[in-house]
Amino acid sequence: MNGLQDSALSKLQRTGRYALELESVSRHFGALVAMADINLTVESGERRAVLGSNGAGKTTLFNAITGDFPPTAGRVRLFGEDVTDLPSHERIRRGLRRTYQISLLFHGLRVIDNVYLACRGISRGRFALRRPAIEDSAMESASNLISVVHLTDERDQLVANLSHGQQRQLEIALALAGAPRLILFDEPAAGLSPSERSELVEILQSMPEHIGYIIIEHDMDVALQVAQSVTMMHNGRIFKEGSPEEIENDPEVQQLYLGSGHG
């Protein structure tokens, strides 16, 4: 009986309100404080944009959440569970995903293999010495994802042969694999053409509602189309938080944003 209650309780905690809670999280590199005393909560299914000039600490924030570069102080909770001391791959297995500002792909492998590995990464059979069959479930999801990001024609191409825009699409496909609950997109629109940008917005808007994300995006137009709330970072700290309208009309933000040359 007790055990049942316990598991029900822990389930409640896990499926709690917040997908992400950061508690006074800081990160320094040597003497450089890249990010200081960040307190941030993101609700399950929430879609958040993070704005801020270059060097504001946005990517550092993502690295702290995923464990790529763990925080030097503070706690990180994912879906109610403290993951501060967990390695990256354990955080990912709990439903976290990310993309990278500069594509990190497997250039020696084919497009399908890249996405297949992403699908396999969060399921069993990572060590299988057999070749995956076409009807393998991870292989099937990989094929589906490839069509979601419009790369079906490039399925058997080496990643090294893809255009910049296609590599950005693949970058996104890798983050959509499995059953993500919170995805961190690091400037997914960087270097995309206008038509590729609208494709990206389409992909983001068509994502199932229960999947939340945080998107770093310089382009206000893109950010405001795909986010319900906005966090503005400056000099490694949170500068403003609010709804897109509040942030857009905030005089301080306007000054900062226009001043730093973005718009």
Place this chain on the structure above:
Amino acid sequence: MKTQHGISEQLLAKGSPSLWLLLAFLLIYPAISNDFFTFQIGAYSLILGTISLSLMMLAGYGGMVSLAQLTVAGLAGYLMAIFGENSVGVMGFGWPWWVTSVWAIFLAALFSAFIGAISVRTEGIYTIMITLAIAVAFYFFVRQNYVLFNGWTGYAGIEPPTILGIYWRNPVPFYFLSLAVAALFCGAVVYCSRSTFGLALQAIRDNPRRMRSLGYNVALHRVIAYFLSGIIAATAGVLLVWFNGRISPGSVSVGVVIDILVIAVLGGLRHPIGPFIGAIAFVLLENFAIDLIDRERFNTVIGLVFLLVVLYSPDGLLGLWGKIRMRMMNSGKTGPNETRGEIGSKSADSIETS
């Protein structure tokens, strides 16, 4: 068109005429050569090639250049003497050959996994240095330890079994035994390179950080790769100790450890067939260069050949062959072949830098 497959893979693709030709040649080879060529050249090349294959698998697919592969093979050889039979009167539990060999291979593979666990958090040159240190430490350990390894003398009288009335150390049977082992592992590596594990290993080579953020335990994957490559090296080690009939610290000295690296790089790290090409070249040089120059100069010759290959063809003799073929094809037609060559060299770079 699958652009990933390099020239060697096209040549050796399943059912291709050149693969059948190669197999046919390997099968009739003992019939057209004498005992010396069957045993000292043929079987020996196959064994050295198999040990280098274990390095090719780690370095080519995993980006981990381990210098301790011969040490793993050597440990398996020692374990054969310790648990099986030897003529020295030290250890020699006299277990049946098949129990001994399975046990020796398993323990040596565990040792390989242990080496992996130690070196797995290092990259590039540091991996080479740590594994070299392990190889050197192993050499001095077996030289000084008399209880287990019989020190300087080592073991002699280690023989393959007689099964089905065949004495397996006779040149022809031993050649076929070595060929079977080499073909088995070569095929297994080719097959597994497209398996989930193999793809993951190559992805870890290309980008370990990304693999972590896809949910992979990169360190564990690497350690398992070391274990699997240890099975290959150890099996070849059992053959090597049967081939020599004896094992001593000299069998696992730094010189021999480096030979394996030379063979793998000489042949090429891009395809499992490379180490065997390197081994044949190495064994031929070792046997016939001394007819032309004296023994002491042999290392100079090997060194020079190594240098030339590394300078002019980072993909080894295999890459050289690919280049020549490409040039011949390009003089006929142009276009897609050119791009394919570029792809090849690009991923070769990624092997070296990672």
